[in-house]
Amino acid sequence: MASSAQKFITSSFFGLTLIVAFMAFLLKFKSSQKLFSAEELSLHNGTDESLPILLGILGSVFDVTKGKSHYGVGGGYHHFAGRDASRAFVSGNFTGDGLTDSLRGLSSTEVHSVVGWRDFYFKSYKFVGKLVGRYYDSQGNPTKYLKGAEAKAARGAQLMEKQKEMEAKQPSCSSRWSQDDGGEVWCDNGFPRLVQRPFEIALTGKMSRRCACYSEDQLGQPGLEVVYGFLQGSAQGRLNLPFIMAFGDHSISTIYDLGFLIEAWCTFFQDCRSFNPTPTKIRQCPMQCFDPIPTIQFSISVSLNQSHSIQTMADDDSPPQGRQFSANGTSIPTADVEAKLDKGNIQEAESSLRERLSLNSEEARTLLGRLEYQRGNVESALRVLDGIDLQSAIQGLQPSVMTNSYSNSNSNSSSLSSSSYDNAGANRDSQNQKAAKLVLEGVYLKAKSLQKLGKFTEAAKDCTSVLDAVGKIFPQGISDAQVESPLQETVSKAVELLPELLKLAGNYQEAMATYRRVLLNPWNLDNECFARIQKAFAVFLLHSGLEADPPSLGAQAEGAYVPKNNLEEAILLLLVIMQKIHQGVVQWDPSVMDHLMYALSLCSQTPVLSKQLEELKPGLFHRTERWNFLALCCSGAGQNKAALNILRKSLHINEKPNDLTALLLAAKICSEDPHLAAEGVGYAQRAVDNAKGVDEHLKGACLRMLGLCLGKQAKVSSSDFERSQLQNGSLKSLDSALSLEQDNPDIIFELGVHYAEQRNLNTALHFAKKYIDITGGSELKGWRLLALILSAQQRFAEAETVTDAALDETGKWEQGPLLRLKAKLKVSQLRPMEAIDTYRHLLALVQAQRKALGPMKTDSQVDDKVKEFEVWYGLATLYSSLSHWKDVEVCVQKAREMKQYSAELLHTEGKICCMHEERGEFQEALSSHINAGLLDPLFVPSKVRIGALLPKMGSIALPVARTVLSDALRIEPTNRKAWYHLGMVHKADGRLAEAVDCLQAASMLEDSDPVENFRSIL
């Protein structure tokens, strides 16, 4: 009883437990599993903050509110919220039609990947219900679509498993990646090779490769490619889900690093420029740490530099084992025939071969010839081949073919051309081709043998006869349908070999003609072969130094572009090959790009080169390398701003921040603009730090750039202390650069300018003289610097002599700046009439120049020409100093025609007003100067005039005057007038000590003003 009661209790307890569990389950089910309609789900897309954010995948709905930053408005995965966009998880298409739940047409691995995503959401987020629609019916039961998808996914998994198993037999390459060295692949045992994945096509419909390790004896296997691309990569960027998912379909393989993903991203979107690494703090980690991604799988091949396949060839050194003849269904070893040949018994060898393989004489001879060639006995091969009368064999071939083509041409008109006739024709055709193949192979073999013996002319003759024969047999040229592959192979090889032989024979004119004959006629060559010949011809055109006639117009289609000389033809050919590479018709060949780079940079056509680089598929060059090339192209075309923008990317801390060439180029560009100089200092400093080892020889160049950037930075520094520090730094760098390269003219010149600006005129003079010596006076700027320094020393007559000497050394079109200088020197020597004469001379030159060179802007030296405006302005200034106000107005009028709004002109007008001050035009003068300042905030003379005029308005204006003058001195610290007026302002304000300082500065500078600003030379 007790036991039964006990039993009851136990069982009822058990039952109760069951019921509770069941109810709990039911409750849970009821509360968490809900059926959603599409409309309902769409409300939960994160726009309504009060609702949870829901996401559907394969009909399952998840609450992803905890990932609000990703799924909410503005998040990277916002597209997925409030809908079932199953397809987008693998298609990467997040717009319009792409955001669908249909998986139609996806491969089994892709479907597997979507199911994988669903599992991920099950693991990471709360499952809240089902979406009624494609995958669940109104009862919440799975539809056939869901079952179908899951079954397909399972098949995908199976295949992948199988592939994994296969791949496990061949170990994968190891890889690593580090910030500094980029990535690399290696094998602990064996050699890394890229290999096609066997199941990939079945799985994804796409090809992909993996990197696996092969032992030395396996390397002969077909289909292996050398990995000599680099695996450089770096990790950065905020990668968000859509991007990564675009690669969800790529299978297996290890995750390497984010750099790879970026490369892959580039491949996928075909556009790397839109990808800008953001300088924000980035996590470097395997993909798993990017919520909410489970595993990201994609094939490594996307980031490998494409490599060339190697032909597997028998090794010449190892004794050929088991070489055998095979014909008419019989195979025999070659050993005893070899023995006969070694004894010189060619006849015997031939007859033995004929007998045993039932061959005719030509067939046997060809086989023997090949055997001897393979064995390296080329002379013997020639003897064997001489036994066949190849010429007559070729002759014998033609008539039958001729009749054949004759009957073919008749068949159009004849209604009797029955199919049996065609068959017979085709049969005979095939017979002919067999014979033709044999004969041509024999001749080709002869040509190769002669080549090996160094008898290039004879070899070329044989090779020509192969092509001539083909030309006779197929007068219409060959097309795919006509020719069987063995014959085509011989033809292709002969076509490729002939021009090489002619070059080796020194018969360049003939080689040139042959290249054209080969390229302009249809030989039915495959794309790779054709591109190789095109490249070889382009190289020949570029470098042979042979000026051949341009190709004749003869048979060419009308309107087609015909190059006029070698260089044009070479560039055209290279561009055509590049186009084929872009289209994926031929394999990437880096040397084509290099030849093009050489040709286009010699023509200064770097923008065309940029275009080619931009069109190149990502992954062919490492991206930093490509950026650096692009930057060089931009800089070569004078587009320095663009170049710098690109360099900023490639020098980013996560890319290659220590690339010396890029650093130097960036520093150089920055050194030309005061507002970029501070950035340039950073680059230059880094360059200096990295100029060691093999790059030690660039140390001087790096230091020079550092000096230049520091000097430029000093110009815009607002604090006196900082400025003098920068100037000292600049001087120090330039000095150490000079100590490394004692006769580098650039450094000598720059030091000269530096000292001149510091008014250390004697030292400056020394450098200027040295510069002219070392350059032999070939640089205009050297002469100008010398003349200006002399003028600053008030040695005007000497300065003029120097200017005259310089004029003698200069072509007339470059004389503008010198004449302007001369005119100013005349003014300083108080010879205004001579100055006016010089200005007239200059004006005539400038006007002639405008007429002569106006439309043609080919010469790069046009840049530093004097503008007509400057001449009129100079004359205006000159007349104003003579108080010829009428003339001043005429000149100003003329100048205004050239340049309507100009600070200089307003300044001159202000001066005119000033002269008429007594007539009450004081206000007008001031407003002219203020306008000038507004037009050009760096225009110092107007600021000085304002500073001079303002105190006349009474003491209330003194603080303003002081500010304006200080500003002028910031821009031009050596402006004597500014110091003088500042001194006067201080005096008027009663600050006598300051006034004394300023006036002292003014008096010190008094005798050291050059007639033109030193900066004008740079």
Added chain:
Amino acid sequence: MSSHASCIQTLSSILSSVPSSVSSSSSLLHDPTISAEISSLLRHPDSGSGDNNLCRWLYDTFHSPDPDLKLVVLRYVPIIAGVYLTRIALRKSLAGFEAILLALYAHETTARDGQPVSVNVPDLSQPSIYHDPKGSAKTKATELNLAVISPTLEPHGTMRSSRRARIVGVALELYYAKISQMPVSSKIEFCEFCDIWAASQKTEEAKAKKERMIPLPWELLQPSLRILGHCLLGSHNSKELLAAASSAKKSLYHRSLHDIDAKAILATGSLLRIEKMASDPILNVDRTEIDMSNVLSL
């Protein structure tokens, strides 16, 4: 007396000996003993002055109507240009060299009427003899990029120092135009001077010789790079020339990095990579080789 006979006669008064075998212009161009002696005379520290006999001979020979004799003069352009440019800073009279260079310049100026030499860089949207763009065969005006590879020439009667690089550059252009007829020794001399001009990595030896960097503006560098391209990749099989060219190319590459000259970096860098690729056996499989498989079948 024919022009070349008188020419050889004058030469024999300058050189220690002229072999009797030298009777034609061609043998004058290729005879190694003569070119060796002329070369060493041109390199002599006192060569190149206005009254130098050899310079006068070269000047006169260039003005002879025989085109083959012009080639003989062009053969020495590398040495003349090389020695001349390295001596500029020494402030010596180099009027002899200058006369020859100016004669070459004047010849080219007349030959092309001072006009620039330009090259069209085609736009592939238009069909050409080597390709036919499918689809978009519209007859819009062809867009050609006109690239000037040698700008307008203005006549110069004297060597103005600011035009020096251009004048020497034009002499090099002239040399390049006939380079396929130049003997290898002449090209090697050119490569050696490229090395000296670039002076990129100073060796102790160079320092001892007081060799200094020669300014290499584009007008000088561009024709030099074309010549160098020929020496590296033109069809010849002189190992010695190849070695000299390879060294020159490296020096010029370092120099263009040093000068931060973008175009020069691109051009020399591409030569550097091309040479590297050319020496890689994997990339240079001979596709014309016959099938080497062990089974010999028909």
